[in-house]
Amino acid sequence: MNQQTIDRIRKFTEDRDWDQFHSPENLAKSIVIEAAELLECFQWSDSNYDLQHVKEELADVIVYSQNLIDKLKLDIDEIVNMKMEQNEKKYPVEKAKGNSQKYNCL
Amino acid sequence: MNQQTIDRIRKFTEDRDWDQFHSPENLAKSIVIEAAELLECFQWSDSNYDLQHVKEELADVIVYSQNLIDKLKLDIDEIVNMKMEQNEKKYPVEKAKGNSQKYNCL
Amino acid sequence: MNQQTIDRIRKFTEDRDWDQFHSPENLAKSIVIEAAELLECFQWSDSNYDLQHVKEELADVIVYSQNLIDKLKLDIDEIVNMKMEQNEKKYPVEKAKGNSQKYNCL
Amino acid sequence: MNQQTIDRIRKFTEDRDWDQFHSPENLAKSIVIEAAELLECFQWSDSNYDLQHVKEELADVIVYSQNLIDKLKLDIDEIVNMKMEQNEKKYPVEKAKGNSQKYNCL
Numbered sequence: 001m002n003q004q005t006i007d008r009i010r011k012f013t014e015d016r017d018w019d020q021f022h023s024p025e026n027l028a029k030s031i032v033i034e035a036a037e038l039l040e041c042f043q044w045s046d047s048n049y050d051l052q053h054v055k056e057e058l059a060d061v062i063v064y065s066q067n068l069i070d071k072l073k074l075d076i077d078e079i080v081n082m083k084m085e086q087n088e089k090k091y092p093v094e095k096a097k098g099n100s101q102k103y104n105c106l
Numbered sequence: 107m108n109q110q111t112i113d114r115i116r117k118f119t120e121d122r123d124w125d126q127f128h129s130p131e132n133l134a135k136s137i138v139i140e141a142a143e144l145l146e147c148f149q150w151s152d153s154n155y156d157l158q159h160v161k162e163e164l165a166d167v168i169v170y171s172q173n174l175i176d177k178l179k180l181d182i183d184e185i186v187n188m189k190m191e192q193n194e195k196k197y198p199v200e201k202a203k204g205n206s207q208k209y210n211c212l
Numbered sequence: 213m214n215q216q217t218i219d220r221i222r223k224f225t226e227d228r229d230w231d232q233f234h235s236p237e238n239l240a241k242s243i244v245i246e247a248a249e250l251l252e253c254f255q256w257s258d259s260n261y262d263l264q265h266v267k268e269e270l271a272d273v274i275v276y277s278q279n280l281i282d283k284l285k286l287d288i289d290e291i292v293n294m295k296m297e298q299n300e301k302k303y304p305v306e307k308a309k310g311n312s313q314k315y316n317c318l
Numbered sequence: 319m320n321q322q323t324i325d326r327i328r329k330f331t332e333d334r335d336w337d338q339f340h341s342p343e344n345l346a347k348s349i350v351i352e353a354a355e356l357l358e359c360f361q362w363s364d365s366n367y368d369l370q371h372v373k374e375e376l377a378d379v380i381v382y383s384q385n386l387i388d389k390l391k392l393d394i395d396e397i398v399n400m401k402m403e404q405n406e407k408k409y410p411v412e413k414a415k416g417n418s419q420k421y422n423c424l
Contacts, residue, residue, distance in 0.1 A: 001107065001182050001183060001186060002183055004183075005182075005183045005186050005187055005190075008186075008187065008190050009186070009190065012190060012193060012194065015199050015203075016197060016199060016202045016203050016204070016205075017203050017204045018202075018204075018206070020204070021206045021362050023152055024148065024152075024155065024160065025148040025152035025153075025155075026152075026361065026362055028141075028144050028145045028147065028148050028160075029145060029148075029241070029357055029360070029361050030361060031141045031144060031145075031167060032138065032141040032142050032144070032145050032244060032248075032354055032357065033354045033355075033357060033358050033361060035134075035137045035138040035141040035167070035354075036138050036244075036350055036351045036353075036354030036355070037351075037354070038134050038137060038138070039134045039135060039137075039138050039347055039350065039351060040351050041134065042130065042131040042134050042135075042347070043344065043347050043348060043351060044312035044339050044344055045312070046129055046130075046131035046132075046258075047131075049130065049131075051178070054130065054134075054178070055178075055180060055185045055188065055189075056185075056188075056189055056192070058171060058174060058175070058180070058185060059185045059186045059188065059189035059190075060189060061137060061141070061167065061171055062171055062182065062185075062186055063186060063189065063190070063193075065164060065167055065168055065171070068164060069164070072157070072160070072161075074161060074164070076107050076111075076168065077107060077108055077110075077111045079161045079162075079164060079165045079168075080107060080111050080114075080115070080165045080168055080169060081111060081114065082161065082162075082165065083161075083162055083165035083166060083169065084111075084114050084115065084118060084165075084169070086162070087118060087169075088118065091122060093121050093122060096122045096124075097121075097122050097123050098122070098123045098124075098126070099122075100124070100127045100256035100257070127256050132255065132256055135251055135254070135255050135347070136255060138248055138251065138350060138354075139248045139249075139251060139252050139255060141248075142244055142245045142247075142248030142249070142350075143245075143248070145241055145244065145245060146245050148241070149238065149241050149242060149245060149418075150233050150238055150418035151418070152364075206362035206363070213319065213394050213395060213398060214395055216395075217394075217395045217398050217399060217402075220398075220399065220402050221398070221402065224402060224405060224406065227411050227415075228409060228411060228414045228415050228416070228417075229415050229416045230414075230416075230418070232416070233418045235364055236360065236364075236367065236372065237360040237364035237367075238364075240353075240356050240357045240359065240360050240372075241357060241360075243353045243356060243357075243379060244350065244353035244354050244356070244357050247346075247349045247350040247353040247379070248350050250346050250349060250350070251346045251347060251349075251350050253346065254342065254343040254346050254347075258341055258342075258343035258344075261342065261343075263390070266342065266346075266390070267392060267397045267400065267401075268397075268400075268401055268404070270383060270386060270387070270392070270397060271397045271398045271400065271401035271402075272401060273349060273353070273379065273383055274383055274394065274397075274398055275398060275401065275402070275405075277376060277379055277380055277383070280376060281376070284369070284372070284373075286373060286376070288319050288323075288380065289319060289320055289322075289323045291373045291374075291376060291377045291380075292319060292323050292326075292327070292377045292380055292381060293323060293326065294373065294374075294377065295373075295374055295377035295378060295381065296323075296326050296327065296330060296377075296381070298374070299330060299381075300330065303334060305333050305334060308334045308336075309333075309334050309335050310334070310335045310336075310338070311334075312336070312339045
């Protein structure tokens with residue numbers, strides 16, 4: 001996401017004085033609520049979905065994730081790289097290749 | 107997220123030949139599953155949470171969201187700006203300021 | 213669920229003095245957390261699932277739903293019948309038969 | 319839930335020929351979608367919620383849970399008692415009393 005888009009998300013919250021509602025817990029609830037709305041696009045079919053609706057709900061997940069990053073003053077590259085390092089260890093290529101099993105079953 | 111981090115996410119999937127599991131529906135399920143794990147950090151308290159755990163689960167949400175963006179060949183700035191435009195109209199500053207009510211109750 | 217099972221759920225909470233944690237909001241969070249664990253049984257496949265795991269996670273959803281019913285002093289038959297009446301009107305047989313579309317698209 | 323209410327849920331599905339959509343996976347998605355709608359009642363406040371809305375969304379969770387029980391031909395008392403036995407062992411009264419920590423932290 002470029003800086004201009006991130007700034008737009010931040011300005012939206014500031015302009016509405018909504019930081020007061022953005023506790024980490026409320027944002028975590030909001031992320032799961034939007035993620036479930038995204039899933040609703042695939043509730044009865046995995047192939048017959050409304051792409052425009054998918055884009056909107058995925059955008060909502062991303063916006064609330066950015067809100068939580070801002071609230072907790074996190075660095076997105078830092079936390080994602082930290083997690084990818086864990087994932088790379090939990091799912092070594094030689095065991096995980098072509099295999100969708102959870103790491104504790106590999 | 108910078109290009110290097112995005113490339114690391116993509117390489118992780120490619121190295122494991124996991125694109126075959128990344129149907130949009132499976133990724134939507136994965137996002138909600140990780141979002142619920144993030145929420146679990148706040149299950150019984152809104153203030154007493156494990157920040158390291160929050161970072162890890164939020165990173166998982168972000169990684170699967172990036173996977174879905176890649177799968178559907180979306181432009182993150184385009185979809186977020188499209189949604190922010192909708193949000194700005196649904197929540198006009200003069201009505202929404204300091205108010206957490208849903209747009210259809212404003 | 214028979215009365216003995218319901219009583220066992222209630223006794224479990226009482227014995228541990230957990231009513232203090234069972235705010236309606238915390239129980240709503242708990243239900244979605246367990247529902248996502250249920251969904252995790254189907255994360256990468258709709259057919260290849262661990263039935264024992266499904267039973268356990270579904271039971272967790274049911275137990276927290278019972279906790280919320282107890283907390284709010286609801287009558288399960290009353291709320292389900294009230295909702296079924298709404299559903300029967302929203303999805304008239306002649307329109308909804310063999311059709312998985314949402315009521316606002318019928 | 320009494321037998322009449324359960325029968326009403328089953329008849330609703332049969333009359334609409336919806337069993338074809340009720341794969342275990344689709345029902346698991348549906349449960350988490352409704353659970354998130356229940357959580358939405360508490361998105362920005364733990365105390366200021368619409369009780370009628372809570373009842374409706376909780377009823378939806380219960381109805382889809384019953385659908386999944388029916389689909390998998392499960393016995394609700396059997397699976398709940400099986401899980402309560404696990405819970406009673408994981409959370410012994412002497413350790414868990416008045417304590418909301420997860421079993422692996424007790």
